[in-house]
Amino acid sequence: xxxxxxxxxxxxxxxxxxxxxxxxxxxxxxxxxxxxxxxxxxxxxxxxxxxxxxxxxxxxxxxxxxxxxxxxxxxxxxxxxxxxxxxxxxxxxxxxxxxxxxxxxxxxxxxxxxxxx
Ligand SMILES: Nc1nc2c(c(=O)[nH]1)N[C@H]1C(S)=C(S)[C@@H](COP(=O)(O)OP(=O)(O)OC[C@H]3O[C@@H](n4cnc5c(N)ncnc54)[C@H](O)[C@@H]3O)O[C@H]1N2
Ligand code: MOO
Numbered sequence: 001x002x003x004x005x006x007x008x009x010x011x012x013x014x015x016x017x018x019x020x021x022x023x024x025x026x027x028x029x030x031x032x033x034x035x036x037x038x039x040x041x042x043x044x045x046x047x048x049x050x051x052x053x054x055x056x057x058x059x060x061x062x063x064x065x066x067x068x069x070x071x072x073x074x075x076x077x078x079x080x081x082x083x084x085x086x087x088x089x090x091x092x093x094x095x096x097x098x099x100x101x102x103x104x105x106x107x108x109x110x111x112x113x114x115x116x117x
Contacts, residue, residue, distance in 0.1 A: 007076035013054045013088065016107075036090060036105035039068040041098065047074075049096040056085035057106065068106050085109070 002019055004011040016034070024031035042060055047053055057068045068089050072081025087108040091098060098104075 009076040036107040038103045039106040042067045042069045045098040049094045052093045053091045054088040056081040057089035059086045
């Protein structure tokens with residue numbers, strides 16, 4: 001049995017970060033390591049330092065190339081940002097304030113916008 005937190009964003013983040021690896025270990029296989037890539041943020045993001053944060057984020061095209069925009073104003077009970085997001089933007093535990101142009105590690109969802117192939 002795998003227990004997850006009760007709020008939808010918490011449940012998804014916990015499952016992707018810990019649950020998949022736990023299931024893989026129980027099944028005797030090796031979990032595929034998650035690949036994240038660095039992207040700049042288009043807007044600042046208000047947060048309290050002290051813990052790593054995985055914020056729901058969308059990919060956006062800018063004049064300087066691909067960037068990330070955090071969607072939703074926090075709150076792990078909110079469903080809409082989860083439905084809109086292309087992935088999670090990882091912010092290091094004590095990194096604050098987060099300014100426009102700062103780099104995050106972007107972890108795309110498998111269902112992110114692509115060619116649909
Ligand atoms: N079986 C039960 N299920 C639920 C109950 C219950 O009593 N029994 N209560 C429901 C209610 S009411 C609520 S509210 C939620 C509480 O949900 P969580 O435990 O998920 O609480 P959170 O504060 O959202 O999250 C816990 C923990 O997860 C980490 N976290 C959350 N989001 C992120 C993020 N984006 N990046 C990094 N870490 C994150 C954080 O450490 C939080 O402290 O449960 C219902 N279900
Ligand atoms: O403890 Mo809750 O009631 O959904 O916020």
